[in-house]
Amino acid sequence: MTRHIQITELTVGTGDEATKESIVVANVRQFLRRGDEVHPSPILGPRMVIDLARRECIAGLLRGIPGMRVGGTREIVVSPHLAYGEMGIPGTIPPNALLRFEVELLELRKHSALLPQDWLPGRILILRRCQDQNDQHSGWGFNVHEGGDSLLSFSRAIPVQQPKEKSWFQIPIPLDSDKASGLIQQAMDLPTQMPEACVDWNSGFIDMQKGGTVICDTRDGARCIVVHILESGRDVRLFGVHEESPKLLDSAFYKTIDLLIRPHFSEVPASS
Numbered sequence: 001m002t003r004h005i006q007i008t009e010l011t012v013g014t015g016d017e018a019t020k021e022s023i024v025v026a027n028v029r030q031f032l033r034r035g036d037e038v039h040p041s042p043i044l045g046p047r048m049v050i051d052l053a054r055r056e057c058i059a060g061l062l063r064g065i066p067g068m069r070v071g072g073t074r075e076i077v078v079s080p081h082l083a084y085g086e087m088g089i090p091g092t093i094p095p096n097a098l099l100r101f102e103v104e105l106l107e108l109r110k111h112s113a114l115l116p117q118d119w120l121p122g123r124i125l126i127l128r129r130c131q132d133q134n135d136q137h138s139g140w141g142f143n144v145h146e147g148g149d150s151l152l153s154f155s156r157a158i159p160v161q162q163p164k165e166k167s168w169f170q171i172p173i174p175l176d177s178d179k180a181s182g183l184i185q186q187a188m189d190l191p192t193q194m195p196e197a198c199v200d201w202n203s204g205f206i207d208m209q210k211g212g213t214v215i216c217d218t219r220d221g222a223r224c225i226v227v228h229i230l231e232s233g234r235d236v237r238l239f240g241v242h243e244e245s246p247k248l249l250d251s252a253f254y255k256t257i258d259l260l261i262r263p264h265f266s267e268v269p270a271s272s
Contacts, residue, residue: 128140
């Protein structure tokens with residue numbers, strides 16, 4: 001392995017060549033040393049759009065993709081130093097993990113915006129509970145694809161780290177497709193079931209404080225959970241729902257989400 005990275009050409013492409021300045025679209029499969037595949041995104045699957053001129057992914061990919069041609073595939077083995085280092089991604093990538101990537105270069109682009117074809121087909125639910133620096137409750141994101149793949153993401157301070165440093169946790173939570181589809185439909189129905197607690201994103205009543213770290217209803221200051229439903233990358237419904245609304249807290253939708261995600265917060269060491 002040279003300078004923490006090893007590249008093996010599996011298929012040489014015949015299209016345009018990626019440079020260090022390129023924006024690339026690629027299918028990227030990621031494996032741990034023992035061969036286990038890392039759970040792909042429930043939103044995009046293995047597909048990634050990467051601006052190689054910016055730090056939008058690990059250094060091993062930024063160094064390993066230039067030189068590929070469209071249509072080609074590479075195996076890129078990356079040391080922890082150029083991947084996720086000593087901390088890894090708790091719940092997904094172990095500490096000091098050597099990673100093996102299989103990269104298929106699909107196209108070069110002039111922009112990094114996601115297009116409809118970059119998203120997995122089907123409906124996707126994105127939930128986001130924001131958190132500011134003085135908030136004692138966890139901020140989190142929970143993405144659910146109607147096929148059953150889901151991913152819980154949150155940050156948490158870890159006692160062994162320096163003060164104010166946080167680790168980013170990503171926890172796959174597999175669901176059966178019926179349960180996932182049911183959750184998405186329940187989210188769709190919230191504005192009808194509890195209109196007084198829901199705020200349409202384009203209503204003019206959404207207040208994004210501190211760069212979007214806190215979402216509030218301007219009419220009463222109520223904190224909101226963001227509910228975003230998409231289909232193949234296109235918006236279907238986007239709104240905020242009052243996170244302390246009694247109707248929300250008593251709904252089957254909220255109780256199911258809480259049962260799915262709360263145990264994973266308690267498994268994480270609290271900061272001291």
